[in-house]
Amino acid sequence: MKYVIIGGVAAGMSAAMEIVRTDKKADITVLERGADYSYGQCGLPYVINGLVTSTESVIARSVETFRNKYGIDARIHTEVTDIDASSQTVRYRDQKSEQEITYDRLLIATGADPVRPEWDGINLAGIHCLKTIPNTEAIMADLSEEVKQVTIVGGGYIGLEMAEVFTSLGKKVRLIQRGDQLASIFDNEMAKLIEEEALKHNVEVTLAEEVIGFSGSQRVQKVITDKAQYNADLVLISAGVKPNTEFIVNSNIQCNEAGAIRVNAYMQSSVANIYAAGDCATDYHMIKQLEDYIPLGTTANKQGRIAGANMAGNPITFKGIVGTSILKFFDITLARTGLTEAEATKLQIPYQTISRKSTDHAGYYPDANPLHIKLLYHRKTNLLLGGQVISKKGADKRIDVLATALYNRMTVQELQDLDLSYAPPYNSVWDPIQQISRRT
Structure with a gap:
């Protein structure tokens, strides 16, 4: 059986290892657009302030381990451009050329990308997102002594974590949130406790303002909202994530309104022999009793394992989520x-x-x-x-x-x-x- 997996981080490699355990004759190829496999994205903020010693510390298994120990054809710098379900072919480009590969079973585990709105000045130096190891290293390289004022756009989980990180590094931090509270996944009275903690640690909290652009000469100098302008030496955009599924727009794979691939309890998509798992796929919410999209590392690893088992012929189901986070x-x-x-x-x-x-x-x-x-x-x-x-x-x-x-x-x-x-x-x-x- 020839297995192709698109994406080599949480869901993808959880699936790959389950296939290895289940199908002793498996032929597994993983196509990863980056250079790093199987790493804990949730640990990246703590690399930036030194609580975790390096980006290497968050890597569970290296590319070489997957290749040499488990016999997986683990490729890097390989970006998928299209899927042809009729011929069961995946088209991709690497650093040398454009190629294609056929599959018997395909898993899409491409995760999610940070939302980076098309604001004026968005491409100025000093404006960052945080999702990958290269993102992390870019922020660390940019945190010179000249960076005094950091502005974080978005008061969700990453925004809050990074407010603490930048504060611990001696930076003055401003959080801008377009809603009327931080952490919208909490109720308002609980969010007030979060805001109190931010203010206690001298984080400036700006609520009910929407960023519309940035200004500066080559490097960002100001963040412009619909109400004011703020000085900034470095900006972190934490405005949420979107499923990385743009490459399947020409396929018949069904997605929800957010672009996440719809899957059943066996992690099967709407197209035969194509599965999806992790931050690019939907979840079943047990309390809502509805399809949902809550991208978390815990869910990605569970869905990946279940997808791998089903692809390899061991039918098990994903029971769903209840929306737990910390x-x-x-x-x-x-x-x-x-x-x-x-x-x-x-x-x-x-x-x-x-x-x-x-x-x-x-x-x-x-x-x-x-x-x-x-x-x-x-x-x-x-x-x-x-x-x-x-x-x-x-x-x-x-x-x-x-x-x-x-x-x-x-x-x-x-x-x-x-x-x-x-x-x-x-x-x-x-x-x-x-x-x-x-x-x-």
Whole structure:
């Protein structure tokens, strides 16, 4: 069986290794447009401020390992330009020429690219995005002592992480967000806690302003919004991502409105023998009970493994996501799962909310930290719909409990029955999520 995989990072190489384990006679070719394979993109911000020693540290397996140890034809600097499903052919160009390769089973695992709007002055030096190892190295090379003021466009996860990174490097940081709150995947009252943390660390937060361009002589000097102009020595654009699927526009592969490839539970696309996984593919959201698009590394690795198993003849299914994510932001942790109020409202789901400020461990034990928790549940059935937790410590434990409860379709009252760990240095005798559930 001849397998071709487009994309050599999370989903692509998870699939490749599953094929290696399942089909001992597999002929596997991977086409990667960059030079790096199988690396942790989520670790790249921490390379920039030195918490992670180098970009090599985030690479799980090198190109040479895939070639020499696993017998995979792992190619680099190879960009796919077209797919012909009728002849099962992939056309691509490398550094030498344009070529084509045939397949029996094809996986599209091309990930997502940063959104880089066509703003005036967008190509000035000093304007960056962060998604790849080359992006990371370009930012590091550009962070000279002359760079004093950094402006970040976008207050999502990457924007928040990089605000902390640049601040730790002694830069003055401004965050510009076109919406009226940071971190739109949180509800407004939780987002206010995030803004307070930013201001506490001298990050200037500019809300409800939309960037329209940049100015400068060769290098960026100002960021121009619809309301003002701001000095900037370096700009990071963190305006979201889009699926890297432009090369399939001439195929019959179905995509959603965001450009993500529609897949079923076996990671099959709408075209025979073509699969998709990772940040270029859709997810099934178990709470929404709808197709969704939430590009995360955890999902990419799971989908890649499942795609590889199915391609190699071992049918297993992707059960879906509940929308769980977590982020360190200065001294606090931001965590969420399930639905926000905005999502529940959009879906016309009748819901109730309840919020509580507790502590991450027993209040009488030294150094207890505030823990802010919010739950959403169905007004009629009491099924848990979502949760958000912000705290200095303990948010990770609680959000994973809530994610597990969502996966198992528990009611908010059933949280009280969970046998959760307790000792004063770690918890109260009633965990905060059980404390809050008793008030519903």
